Amino acid sequence: MDKLLIRGGRALQGEVRISGAKNAALPELCAALLTDEPVVLENVPHLQDVATMVTLVRNMGVSVERDENRVRIDAAKLSSPEAPYELVKTMRASVLALGPLLARFGEATVSLPGGCAIGSRPVDQHIKGLQAMGAEIVVEHGYIIARLPQGRSRLRGAALRTDMITVTGTENFLMAACLAEGETVLENAAQEPEITDLAEMLIAMGARIQGHGTSRITIQGVERLHGATHQVVADRIEAGTFLCAVAATGGEALLRHGRADHLEAVIDKLRDAGAQVEAVPGGIRIRAQGRLTAQGFRTTEYPGFPTDMQAQFMALNAISRGAAQVTETIFENRFMHVNELLRLGAKIQVEGKVALVEGVERLSGATVMATDLRASASLVIAGLVAEGETVVDRIYHLDRGYDRMEAKLRGLGADIERIK
């Protein structure tokens, strides 16, 4: 199993290119199932999750060609509208196949996503919403089995309001509604930039969508969608992770293609902490000197502070001046990195949803274990500032969602290597 070996203590300097967003590329690969014409995605990141999604759609009989960051998907034919457990267990985003399959082929069998380290993550809202659009759905033997009633060839538009804001739920409804009969209104919709990016791709495919980027999205269903070429939006979480890494090491860097307008909550906190961060043409520039000041925050849906940045910012807080309270409101079990950060010398106390971080002057290298994607990133950041050697074990989590992270960090001057 691959590990990362980091020798801490170097300030990150230079330029890094931010890749396309995992959380946009995954639904967009599924959106290509909505048409029988080829769809081309550009700026697709090199990630294990993308490879898994490609395997998943190929397994359905769809043709997928990849050339560097360009992926061409041709779903003219489909042999089986099925997402088996073996492929779904490592990646929750596979549930995004449900809406498009049901909308275009009238049936779908998708395994319930596997258990996840950060919380129970049910998909009840996805099921309820698609049922309201006319699908018959049963959950049996770990599979969501969905089909249209006999005699019906299309889902029907509906007014949907989920109990909580759900990102992939909104995406499933958005994709399903594009081919439904009549109008669908999504209230309480997620507003993440990845939703907007998906909506723009669907519009390029001929969908009629309004209100994306707000909490109320309206979709007028059309009979068919056509092919399109779409550029995947930059990964705001990868950019935020690099911002925290540069800030923690007291460095200076330009994040090319980074979108400051998608990261306002994180950038505000970095500025309050004492870093200089500015949007520049084509990217984000950051400069930090000495120890920053720890910042309290509470994770919430976009445009609030993203839960996917909580662990990385906590690593930064761990070596800042002062103390700060971090509250996680989205997932019930997303402090798994805390115990590992303690092994590096951090001072953090967790009580329920709240972690109290007391910044320390130094961390000391040790072997730590990655437990989920962003937890892994927080351990890498801590390793970059810790004295001596840090080994981050189980980095398959990191490979799910970061595009060649260690190579990018080496490009910024970090002493980091992948070992077996």
Ligand SMILES: CC(=O)N[C@H]1[C@@H](OP(=O)(O)OP(=O)(O)OC[C@H]2O[C@@H](n3ccc(=O)[nH]c3=O)[C@H](O)[C@@H]2O)O[C@H](CO)[C@@H](O)[C@@H]1O
């Ligand atoms: C592939 C992808 O885009 N993943 C992102 C997506 O995950 P994902 O879309 O899975 O997260 P949701 O927005 O759905 O989850 C928000 C909350 O709602 C709950 N919930 C959700 C659906 C449902 O049917 N029932 C239910 O109870 C979840 O358990 C969680 O507590 O948004 C999360 C929140 O920003 C991010 O951390 C993930 O990186």
Ligand SMILES: C=C(OP(=O)(O)O)C(=O)O
């Ligand atoms: C939780 C995450 O992803 P996923 O929903 O794919 O598990 C994440 O990107 O931090």
